[in-house]
Amino acid sequence: MEFRVLGPIEIRTEEQTVLLDGKKPKTILAALLLENGRVVSDSRLRDVTWGPRQPATVDQQLYGYVSRLRKLVGPGASITRRKPGYSLSLHDSLLDSTEFGRLAGLGYRELRANRHESATRHLSAALALWRGPALEDVTDFLSQNELPHLEEARMAAVEGRIEADLALGRHQELIGELTNLVEAHPGRERLRAQLMTALFRSDRQADALTEYHRGRAFLSEELGVDPSSALNSVFQAILSGDPKISAPSASTHHIQVRSHADFVPRMLPPDIPDFVGREEQRSELKAHLGAHTGKVAPIVVTGMGGIGKSTLAVSAAWSSHDRFPDGQLYMNLGGTEAPKDPHNVMGLFLQALGEPGHLAFSSMDERVQRYRSLLAGRRTLVLLDNASDERQVRPLLPSAAGSSVVITGRSGFNTLEGAHVVHAAPLRLDTSLSLLARVAGAGRVTAEPNAACGLAAMSGGLPLALRAIAGRLTAKPHWSLAKLEGRLLHGPHPPLDELCIANIDLRASVRASYSPLSPQAKTALRMLSLLPVPDIPVSLAARALEISRPEAEDALEELVDARLLQARKPTAEVWLRYRMHPVVRMFAVEQAEAQDSADAWRDVVGRTAGSWHRCTQKSGAEAPRGVPGPDPVRDHRLRRPVPDVPGLARPLREARSSGWDLAASAFARMVAVHPCLSEAYEAVLTLSPFS
Template identity: 40%
Template structure:
């Protein structure tokens, strides 16, 4: 026999005060919140404990607005306290935290394992061994569990439950020792226990029996009379029938007197074996992995009652899976299967008191013998089930409190629970999240019901059909039933009925099967505020969304909004779709839930309420995007802003999410574009154009030119419709900059000239400076350096008046570019030095990288190739760190030409090819063609004339389409050189034949 004991590098104790031992050292856990949080985590050790559960444990129902951040601070402090060798014991896993506890490191786990082994030993008749195991389990206790609950209502309830387990184990141990004849040894212990717990009749009966068997009949009767006096005085009750019967037996001097806790069961010879499982689904489809997992779990050696909780959104097939696995394992439970619908999603869920009565009668207990109170019924239920092997299936549970009284105590039983809520509070439960079906499973189910021939006749329509209902099994059942009832219908006809989102739920009903009704049951069970949040969330156009959006839509404290969002996840009306860059959860709707929520939205919210909610939503994105720009640029530089509403998210989220601003912008790219479209659709023109031009911080750096153009065209239509002149000018200025980046010079001019006129009319100094700078770049590209210098000078003056330091630094860099073209390298370096000082003062690393790139070009043109290489490698590290793909492509191009000049062709070629692939990925055909010219020069030196000719011809085609005569001349000259080499493939050209160098745009 092996007795489990608490061992390990780090030992956790909650069977008494909450303590942690590490080696010979006892780690101090400060009382209050840290002890509560540690206790809550240890109660569910090795399972995720949600943030909301921890908040409830600390503050019950009235948490402060800063509850989440306070929990995070406490967890951080606990991590530091528990730090030691190996992995950190507390890890963050959405939606909360998990504490890792190895075997035998937690006294509660050791206690439960010893109890389970004692049960097995008792059933096999090894009573002395069972007693030894029970005494080892009881020796782990040092007082009330969890220190009595350390002031937490939630932990206090858990402590009460654990203390009751301890007393039950103690009473069971005493019973076994009485059966082993150890009555003399027990008298002193039982006397103290009865004095400590005078109302526990089982203990008193055990004391009476120990005294009587020790020849102390008078003392045994005295113990009875003392107990009767206590019961009458304190409760006005007579002792139980069992205790009175024991007194009578002692008075009569009977030789065989038994304990008072004999289990109540059916009469001898009338063992009842209930078979209450509903029929299995004949065409059950898919779910192979969860079926195998759950069947294995139920049949495994858990050492306690295996409990399976199957959860998922309405209509996902929880009941079908539960019944299916129950039939799979039914033969392992020869004493029967109990089944009940707990109606957790109904207005009036089933009362455990009534369910226990049904179960006891089904197990053979006469109705007259069933007690009245919940606790007494639960005790009888556990007693009847103690030596049986019964499977209990609890359908549609509302909460843990509804399930706990229905859990049997005997390890030979098992429990399967389904719920629309995550019942994380059930001890030791195996949670199974049922997902919607994928396309393959959906088509398989549809084919089983309507026939494979109809699927094969319209395969494309069948795929679209299952996609329209999002793989929801209930919806697929409805579609299948309607198609079976109408064999003359095509799948296309059914698809046509579902095409209109406004009437989709109307079509997803057949007889008593209705998707809307299934969703409505869960919806009506939500709190009033959760229902409103669900409705307002349907306004969000993005596929996924973050927790702060809840607070924005409801216009309330961030912590409260996040709590309500989690309540929708718990109710399976929202799904968690991963996490954002800061580790915060992302959420998403199932398509049919979104349709349902929009239906309820139109019924319950006014148009103005919806408008206000969308304005706050867009304002939240605007505030975050603006802050991301500020952190990247060191302030509101080189960007214009409007006066649309801004809604500020929780500062703790902003701080965490924008730690890496560009990374956050990229992760929210789809949401930002969606917000621009939504702002335009709801006629918030100021927020629309502001968000569009602010998002250029991302679009430009990552080369997202399609998003840049699409969002700006949407914004331009919105501001023109609203008659918003400044918005029109700002968007046209930004579009002009985009066309310049893509070398669409004519389109750029069409945008920039009208924008300048509007800014002049508005006397907008900052806007005029931005558009003048872009016109200067246009002049430079067109080969008009004098005009470019004049425009740069006007732009610099404007930036100075507007206080735009980065704008000023940018123009200095452009002036340096002109100096480089005139070979005034010292003057260029001085301008670049001034610009770099501004960048370092403001913390703008992106522009700093661009300026250092130009310094590298100066070294290259001066023939200082080693210095050029060193500087460009520094810039390459910078653009890699910021994820600036466009900057990386320019830097690689220049680095490749440096190696080409140094005749290091093996180094130059892969670098230039990489630069070309980046330019093509960014769809920058002009930039790509410039790289092609230099790559062609390299290939020519190697004698690879054919590939070189193809590259130059492709470059010439692009330059001609863009009407860039200077670059056309370069390409034609290169072609002429290659033509002369066509008969002499091994002749090369010198590095001086290279026709292009990056301009550093």
């Protein structure tokens, strides 16, 4: 059996092509095939198949498509459920992209050994496997992510085959093909150098020089750069009549080779001009960057999505870049939702360090050895942004002292040897207001201090949320801050829709952590988001969810690991509690409204109300005679003992009849003894345990 992705997606047996209808099953099959036996997470399969707008039944549909594919692949392959997703094993079947890599690798080895006939034979056979554009009939969500590196591999093979043909004296036959290729890919300087060489060897020196000037104009006008020294060297060789370029037996590849020391990668993204706060953490990062410890000790910046890990790491990298004269390597690794294969990342890093494209299909071990050899003795900064887990980053770590590595990710990377971990926490209120003023305008923030504080509180100190709020205000200069605050609390649109602006999507940021969760943890997050309380002890979660304390603790700790809850350390007086970030609560309330019934909301809030009522009874708290207690119906503080949370109004309205007012009445007795509302709440939570 043969599986094909280099063109339309196909499954072929000896007798026929297996019928495979629809883009979605083809996309799922292609995503599994391209990972070559590695696990593809459910969230990744959902994202590449349905994109950001996924139906409520997406999990059931995914399961149905996988079940169909299991039947279609037959005995030639097997699809296995392996958490957090699926993997596909090919057994004795062939995959055309793997065969392409094998043949191309043989061709590159022959090319390096100057066995040009064999090289062109292997590379031509590899290219013959392409039946058109790769991944021709999958969704755009998959092709946009996977097609670029497949196409790059094809073009590297084309360039290698032409290199061998030029060395065999076939320059005249190549001119037409090269002319078309350069027209289609004007930025590929190696192709242009090969066309110039073919023209020069065909006694068309003027055309060769014209081609150089045409390429130089394109690079200047379209990209704002000059030709590389490699292309310039071919130009100079033509001008001087260098015998190296005149002789067909000489490879133009050797003319273009530069020392690896000539390649100084500058891959850092732009610095953040309005960076505020975190001076202490940035100083901590700078102190560890470039420290001469004799070992490579990774620096890990971790925290919830949108907390500003990348901004902090990039800012520290720029402020320390002069310590790394041999360059800076950077890659966004895609996070848990679209993790990049370290094999492909390594290929890009090797190219940035000056390795020729013919190493594109070397094995992972060969790439790692070459990468670490190139970095040995150099002072290079490697920034691995938005990493999914330790397995993804381990191959990308240098082995010799001199270079430094910074990793950002939501995972704690707890078993990464020698790592120094920096936890990015939410911004303080004053820093949040400063960022809001810097982006939205200081005058607007100063004019409405109460509304500004309300918006900052809704953001929970999350920089991504603050930038979304500021971006919304910038886009609506005629709005007051109070108007936006009101729209977020009581507006016609869900608050996360209101804050979806340009390239900022808070919902997607939280979903990336939510999607891989177990069903029990997802349910816990949705249901606990309905409780208008700031902190949740294990015992209260167990009662609210009607599960055992160990089960509740497991669910809460899974949410902590996913950076969706924050654990607050226990003290002698206070039990361990868990706090939900306001933006996470917005997302979780949305999910509860979409997936859970009003009866489920009432049950959860009712059980919580009952626990509160029993706790206040246990406390024996009674209002002193003659001192009227607060009215639980009229006093909004008792009905909702935390600040307003956007999106929470409807679930609470539904839950009123379940006994929340009863809990508020009991809570009023605590307030009579503890006039400060926060003290009263503390008094309830310190009772142990909820029963």
